[in-house]
Amino acid sequence: MRKPTFQALLAGAALTLLTGMIHAETVIKFSHVVAENTPKGQGALMFKKLAEERLPGKVKVEVYPNSQLFGDGKEMEALLLGDVQLIAPSLSKFDRYTNQIQVFDLPFLFNDITAIHRFQNGPTGTAILKSMTKKGLIGLGYWDNGMKQLSAKKPLRMPADAKGMKFRIQASDILEAQFKAIGAVPQKLAFAEVYSALETGVVDGAENPWSNAYSQKFYEVQPYFTESNHGYLGYMVVANSKFWEELPADVRSVLEKTLAEVTAEVNKSAGVFSEGDRKKIKDSGKTEILALTAEQRAAWQSAMKPVLDQFTPKIGKEIVDAAIAANKP
Numbered sequence: 001m002r003k004p005t006f007q008a009l010l011a012g013a014a015l016t017l018l019t020g021m022i023h024a025e026t027v028i029k030f031s032h033v034v035a036e037n038t039p040k041g042q043g044a045l046m047f048k049k050l051a052e053e054r055l056p057g058k059v060k061v062e063v064y065p066n067s068q069l070f071g072d073g074k075e076m077e078a079l080l081l082g083d084v085q086l087i088a089p090s091l092s093k094f095d096r097y098t099n100q101i102q103v104f105d106l107p108f109l110f111n112d113i114t115a116i117h118r119f120q121n122g123p124t125g126t127a128i129l130k131s132m133t134k135k136g137l138i139g140l141g142y143w144d145n146g147m148k149q150l151s152a153k154k155p156l157r158m159p160a161d162a163k164g165m166k167f168r169i170q171a172s173d174i175l176e177a178q179f180k181a182i183g184a185v186p187q188k189l190a191f192a193e194v195y196s197a198l199e200t201g202v203v204d205g206a207e208n209p210w211s212n213a214y215s216q217k218f219y220e221v222q223p224y225f226t227e228s229n230h231g232y233l234g235y236m237v238v239a240n241s242k243f244w245e246e247l248p249a250d251v252r253s254v255l256e257k258t259l260a261e262v263t264a265e266v267n268k269s270a271g272v273f274s275e276g277d278r279k280k281i282k283d284s285g286k287t288e289i290l291a292l293t294a295e296q297r298a299a300w301q302s303a304m305k306p307v308l309d310q311f312t313p314k315i316g317k318e319i320v321d322a323a324i325a326a327n328k329p
Contacts, residue, residue, distance in 0.1 A: 026251065028061045030086040031069045031078065033191050035215040039273050040088055040235055041065050043143055043266035050258045058251055067192045072170075079240050080136050088143055088235040092172035097132045102315050103323050105174035107230050107304040111327045113144060113271065116232055119326035124319055129236070138241040140256070141263040144270035146209030147229040151222035153204050155288075157296055159183070159303035165204040168194050175207075177307045178231075182300075191216075198222055209233045211270070214277035219287045226290045230300060237263070 028051070030044050048061035070078045075087045091104040103109070110116045119125045120142045129139030150156050152165060163183035169175040171188050179186040187203050197203045199221040206218065212233070213219055237259060244252065282289055292300070312320045 025057060026059050026247065028059060028086055029064065029069070029084040030061055030088075031064045031075055031084045032088050033067045033072045033075065034065065034212065036065045038211045038215050039145055039266050039270040040143055042269060043262050044088070046265060047258060047262045050262065051255060054254050054258060055251060059255070067190075071190045071192055073190050079238065082240060082243065085243055086237065086239055088237045090145075090170060091142075091232075091234050091236055092170040092175060094132065094137075094236065095172055095174070097135050097137060098128070099314050100128050100131055100316060100319055101236075102172075102174050102311060103128075103319050104232055104234060105172050105178075106308050106311065106315075106320070106323075107174075107178050108301045109308065109320070109323055110232060112229075113147065113232075115327045116144075116234070117267065118329075119323050120234075122322065122326065124322040128319075132238075133241050136241050137238050138244050140237045140239060140244075140259050142267075143235040143237060143263060144267045145211055145233040145235065146270055146274040148207045148209055148231040148233050149213070150226040150228050150230070151198075151206050151208065151213065151218060151287075152224050152226070153201075153222065155224045155290055156205070156226040156228075157290060157292070158299055162205070166202070168197060168203045168206040174307060174311055177310060178304055181307050182303050194218065195221065207231065209274060210277040210281065211273040214280055219281045219284060222287055224288050224290060225281070226292065228292060228297075228300060230304070 030047065032040055032044055034040050036042065036045065044063045044065070048063050051059050051061050069075075069084060072089060072093065075084065075089060076093060078084045079087050091101055094101040095105075110119070125142070129141070132139065152162070154161070156162055159182040162179070164185065166185045166187050167179050168189045169179065169186045176186045176188075187197075189197055189203065194206060195216055195218060198206065198218060205222065207230070208218060213225070219225070247255070278289070281287060308320070
């Protein structure tokens with residue numbers, strides 16, 4: 001019996017390796033920084049369930065909530081290095097990759113969530129998702145958390161009430177300018193550090209949607225919430241563009257359709273979360289929720305308008321105009 005030649009052995013090994021690669025299961029690590037009982041947390045779990053059901057043996061999704069793998073200061077770097085494959089940072093985190101996305105941080109720009117959806121689903125919002133591809137990031141969808149509210153150790157009814165107070169912010173030039181415009185002192189802190197900072201007085205207040213305020217128990221250490229709805233906290237589901245584009249076309253197609261379904265559900269549930277968590281915070285009796293009068297709200301808008309004027313040229317007037325136009329049905 002003839003022994004196989006070296007070339008035959010090499011060909012057989014290559015075939016075995018190729019077969020293994022074809023049938024290899026793609027592992028997608030989905031890392032995020034919030035609790036599972038939030039719109040983003042639930043969305044990540046829903047994506048895992050549907051993706052694994054629809055691509056059995058081809059895709060495995062591992063979800064890591066609550067900064068288990070990376071905090072919000074490191075998750076973008078981890079994505080670019082390939083240590084994770086999907087993340088969903090707040091939109092504020094992308095300003096160093098594209099100025100366009102700063103439109104979502106501008107205070108009092110959008111009237112409500114419906115206007116934000118009109119903008120995101122329109123041509124300008126869709127284009128922003130793809131604006132960072134050359135820098136290694138591809139946006140796959142926008143996920144809501146909700147409109148932001150102000151919390152503090154004392155009542156905030158007028159902008160002057162915030163003067164001299166320290167507010168936790170994300171790393172965003174616009175959010176920094178927003179608080180400076182009302183005479184406050186912005187402090188950049190990772191999300192995982194916020195509760196402790198509020199509890200110990202490292203900062204005096206913060207801005208958060210109701211779901212974060214409830215799930216992270218910020219209401220326990222903030223005696224006052226002002227229902228300001230002054231800004232939007234949303235997320236972009238984003239992948240490493242090289243990883244995403246190298247997925248088999250059939251797998252990528254299923255994942256894109258699945259993400260579209262999950263995005264619709266997340267954004268629907270975000271409104272339910274906001275209403276429910278606001279009620280839970282109010283019913284806790286540990287904090288007071290303050291409603292602004294029309295005059296008070298106008299005063300906040302007026303105080304923060306210079307921020308819009310300052311950043312519009314950097315973002316692009318056409319983008320800001322498209323956002324303003326989205327306020328009209």
